[in-house]
Amino acid sequence: MKGLLIISGLGILAMLAEIFKFKKLLFPMVLLGIVAAYAFNFMEWKTGMSIPYFDNMIGFDKLGLAFSGIILATAFFWFILANDYFEEDTNLVDHFALVLFALVGALMLTSFKNMTTLFLGVEIMSIPLYVLAASKKKDIKSNEAGFKYLIMGSFASGFLLFGIALIYGATGSFDLMQIRAFISENAATLPLFFYVGVVFMLIAMLFKVSAAPFHFWAPDVYQGSPTLITALMSTVVKTAAFAAFLRLFMVGFAEVSSTWTGILAGVVALSLVIANFSAAMQSNVKRMLAYSSISHAAFMLMVILANVRSNLSVNALIYYSLAYSLGSIAAFGVLYNVTKKGNENLDAFNGLAKRNPSLALCMAIAMLSLAGIPITSGFFAKYFVFTAMIGTQYKWLLIVAVLTSAVGVYYYLKVVIAMYFKKQETEEPIQIEKSNILVIVLTTAATIAIGVVPGIVAEMFKF
């Protein structure tokens, strides 16, 4: 909770920076603030007590704190990466504030206890992102991204709100635990519109995590937005959305799982197939990563689908989020530096191994991790998903997952082949800031580290 307050405070501070002229101090303050928030987060985790706040609207239990930890760590890396992004931009403080508020929304999503907090979290996180997506004001693609994101996002919010209202109508409560209790007491007499409400909320959440067939916004938004904002969307936002998804469906609607697991299985299969085959056909790397993120979303959804309310699936999702966030930060970090000239196509990577070997190595490891090759963390992430799924009735999804994973390897390797095999067009080495190198190397190292010792993350939860 203290972490959430600190980040909110930072957001307000960022807006004041313009007026009181301490813009230069803002960047170190934000980094310090995130570290402090992380420290408080960790301390709360250590005490292990879940204190409800605001009449049980929000409460940081271990699950929420774990996801908050991942989000804060990713945000920390992201800010260092974005260092020069903030410098070159004139509206420095606005962007700081927007990102920080998106972060506030993300943290709320990890630990909501009430449907209203869920909705608030979704909105607080999404609205700054609509603006940020369109923040390259003179670029038509960026405008398109922001606009599309706004329309689609609002649409999803509508569904979410409608779903919440229907469920409130059926159960008479916004509180997640009370809804859960009501469901188990009146399982036989739930009205039809309750189930409609559940499906509406499912659709809204699927929109937010960009699972097929609700994914159409994602490729355009990812491609059009400034690269770093795309990185933010595919890491922090995704993790938060999944934390919310997990809590909503595995805690709130676990008792009526037969309503939504069937739909979810179809969505997962569709996402896997559409995302991987579309990604394989892209030449724009950002767009490819957008599709890849849909495929990863499908994998994370499989954990929720497995619906084993045990430490196994919770750990699986936490591990997956962390592994995916680390790999993505590294990949986007490299992408950001390689595509500074404006060419976002695959051939921008040609001969990177000669132009900057260490950058190429990091990118190769990130790609192998996203493809799920041992001993990177991406492999363990996939492994945990498989383990969670194999005990369920949806074993056929595993076959789909395996086949599409092979397609996945195809497009991740395309980047590796471009870097190591294709001839470069220019000899000129890539200029890269020290802080960026630091982030890329650290996240890559972490990718391997939690792949070698997965226990430190995967054994976090012992119920």
Place this chain on the structure above:
Amino acid sequence: MLTALLILFPLLAGLLVFFVKGNAARNLALGSSIIEFGIALGAFILFKHNPNAALLNFDHAWVQSLGIHFSVGIDGMALLMILLTTFLVPLIILSSFKNEYSNSNNFYGLILLMQMALVGVFTANDGFLFYVFWELALIPIYFICLLWGGENRGQITFKFFVYTLLGSLFMLVGLIYLYNHTNVDGLKSWNVQDLYAAGRSLTEVQQSAVFWMIFIAFAIKMPVFPLHTWQPDTYVTAPTQGTMLLSGIMLKMGTFGVIKWLLPVVPLGLEKWGGTAIGLSVVGLVYASIIAISQKDFKRLIAYSSIAHVGLISAGILSANQQGVQGAIMQMLAHGVNVVGLFFIADILFRHTGTREMDKLGGIRGMNGNFAVLFLIVLLGSVALPLTNGFVGEFLLINGVYQYSATIAAIAGLTVILGAVYMLRAYQKIMLGERNDSNVAFGSLAGTDKLVLGIICVAVVAFGVYPKPLNDIAEEAVKTIMLNLK
């Protein structure tokens, strides 16, 4: 402990080699691979004294809550495979001394990492660990082929990577399925014996599904018809040392996997589908032999001959009797040595003449008699002449397959005849007859070339005349495996 050292040492040496420049890298790689062979010999002596020595096993929890252990150990079969690996890697490194590779430190580093993964595959006693090493072995070889391969390597290595990875993922699902059925005091376990028990507790339908899931991965690696299409292109495109690693050692991962991770796991599945798998192996054997006869490129011919050989090995293993499996192990050793020799000969030919097309070669015997003799010895080993190393394995294999079915054995026996046909024809075209191209002047071999070929020829003859030490170990190992099959 010793086993862990066998894995750890090439890893550390490999990482070190990445940071060494120039010729020092290859010398360091060669030195460390020879030391590794020394350690393996130490393990061999220890094993001879006491096969159950505690030093040979190592177990440390990796992810405790999921039952994943870093558990490695050496039994008879693992020992033979390790001896093969550690014997071949120094030769492979030595064989590269006359090739100029850019960034050679990375090249040698990757070879050593590959060795680490291979030893890991052969010693893993934990299903999960086995899978991790299995996949790890793929990455160095992929980069070796991608960075130092020949024409079109981007596409070809890519096909290779995706093909094998797809198979591996199926295996992973199969293994997880088994893992999910393990029960050791209420907990799940990845231990190999627990997986065996879990596999046997399944119904016939379940076992059949697991059989195909796992077999597909091994079949792609070996490769068994019709999953072989990646192999000839990859073998031809890869740099010689990469081809040697692929055919000499990596291929054995597949056959080894069938013996240790498939046969004892799903006996009912094997009973139901083993015949089909043997059929595929034998079809592949005949098919590859016939294609080999029509090849013009010598390296490609060896690639197809390798499919033929491995088809027989696979048939022998799947017939699941003492002779078949024992023959398979012996043949894996012999084939590993011989095929490395043959690919090296192809490399020497290419370096001296600039071509691998057999029609453009000829009359080399007249120019270099030593080379002709060495080539002939390796070739005779490959066609399994008595008193060469290939004979023991092939004899046992056909014997084993015969016990399974006389008809299949008769067809499989064709491999001996067809093998002799394409190999001797190749020899005739390359070494005998008139000089085809007057420009070709085949000088004497370089020192390292002679050394490598010499060592291989000694091995071919020595283990043909006196196979007992290896055969004894193989026999004992297979007896234990047969106990597991009952």
